[in-house]
Amino acid sequence: MTGMSGTVRWGVLATGGIAAAFTEDLRSMPDTEVVAVASRTDASAQAFAERFGIPRAYGSWAALAADAEVDVVYVATPHSAHREAAALCLEAGKHVLCEKAFTLNAREADALVKLARDRGLFLMEAMWTYCNPVVRRMTELVRDGAIGEIRSVQADFGLAGPFGPEHRLRDRALGGGALLDLGVYPVSFAHLLLGEPDRVQADAVLSPEGVDLHTAMLLGWSEAGASALLNCSIVADTPQTAAVTGTKGRIEFPRGFFYPERFVLHRPGHEPEEFTAETPETPGAAGAAGAGLRGLQFEQAEVVRALRAGETESPLVPLDGSLAVMRTLDAVRDRIGVRYPADDLD
Numbered sequence: 001m002t003g004m005s006g007t008v009r010w011g012v013l014a015t016g017g018i019a020a021a022f023t024e025d026l027r028s029m030p031d032t033e034v035v036a037v038a039s040r041t042d043a044s045a046q047a048f049a050e051r052f053g054i055p056r057a058y059g060s061w062a063a064l065a066a067d068a069e070v071d072v073v074y075v076a077t078p079h080s081a082h083r084e085a086a087a088l089c090l091e092a093g094k095h096v097l098c099e100k101a102f103t104l105n106a107r108e109a110d111a112l113v114k115l116a117r118d119r120g121l122f123l124m125e126a127m128w129t130y131c132n133p134v135v136r137r138m139t140e141l142v143r144d145g146a147i148g149e150i151r152s153v154q155a156d157f158g159l160a161g162p163f164g165p166e167h168r169l170r171d172r173a174l175g176g177g178a179l180l181d182l183g184v185y186p187v188s189f190a191h192l193l194l195g196e197p198d199r200v201q202a203d204a205v206l207s208p209e210g211v212d213l214h215t216a217m218l219l220g221w222s223e224a225g226a227s228a229l230l231n232c233s234i235v236a237d238t239p240q241t242a243a244v245t246g247t248k249g250r251i252e253f254p255r256g257f258f259y260p261e262r263f264v265l266h267r268p269g270h271e272p273e274e275f276t277a278e279t280p281e282t283p284g285a286a287g288a289a290g291a292g293l294r295g296l297q298f299e300q301a302e303v304v305r306a307l308r309a310g311e312t313e314s315p316l317v318p319l320d321g322s323l324a325v326m327r328t329l330d331a332v333r334d335r336i337g338v339r340y341p342a343d344d345l346d
């Protein structure tokens, strides 16, 4: 792929909560512009376009995919529609940034990755945590041996809601449940540090609709001699913290570990050391919060950087990593007995 120059022109596909937050953060990104939005309905597309001053509004995803002046599409539908929406855009020659969970299952993820690779187009899961400068600093420290060899990872993400039976998080057809929406963060965090586990155990409380309300996971890496204890919930406000413990020390992330502003390194014989990440180019996570941004600008900057460099894949959020996470999520769902209608197409 040849690197792009000039303004990167974005299309936003869907008009829900994260589509709005993403569009808001993108406004602070230099040399980028949201030029079009698509919704399932004209009215919603029009309202979103007016709210954010977007020039073109479409009442169909196909019309956005066919817009010759869109370079890259941000897919922000519920997970159940990620594969269809992203495939439609890739088939029309668009680069794609697709929300997490990447797809409903590994089979869908595989199909998307193959399509992007066949077409030579950029595709990335919107795993913003991996692009966060504080998280990147942590992985560098760990790689440099600051805590020795990793033995355990702990992480959790639970929200109390309440999410009623009408909410997408409770809808099996939309890929509802805690695991794909929130559990994907602790699972991705563990994958970032240790790769794909070879042992997966899990326990969950399911809703009457058959989605997971609360899930506990125990993952194991035989070769590394490490394990991870992870939790997610849509019925309980968990600490939302993470810790990585190695043979020579540990790293602790405070609440909000998936978009951190800082972490603390603890080593025997040393005072605890706090790490942040402020860079002149992009305000650090702390600076970003001060500027009213949510932290989504780091993944946006990574997409723009990759497109300009002519890369079809981000080294920060590699597609093989997203595929591995989907396989782990499939394995967890297998253990807890959550099946989505799309699984029956397998």
Ligand SMILES: NC(=O)c1ccc[n+]([C@@H]2O[C@H](COP(=O)([O-])OP(=O)(O)OC[C@H]3O[C@@H](n4cnc5c(N)ncnc54)[C@H](OP(=O)(O)O)[C@@H]3O)[C@@H](O)[C@H]2O)c1
Pocket: 014, 015, 016, 017, 018, 019, 038, 039, 040, 041, 044, 045, 076, 077, 078, 079, 081, 099, 100, 101, 126, 128, 168, 174, 180, 181
């Ligand atoms: N990175 C993050 O921090 C973050 C945060 C929240 C969510 N997410 C991810 O982003 C995705 C969307 O989450 P959200 O919280 O924005 O959800 P949301 O507020 O419910 O919005 C989803 C949007 O998708 C569109 N849509 C397409 N097909 C749909 C269907 N069958 N049913 C309902 N809506 C449908 C709708 O827009 P139209 O009416 O315009 O078609 C809807 O507004 C999820 O995959 C979620 O995991 C990421």
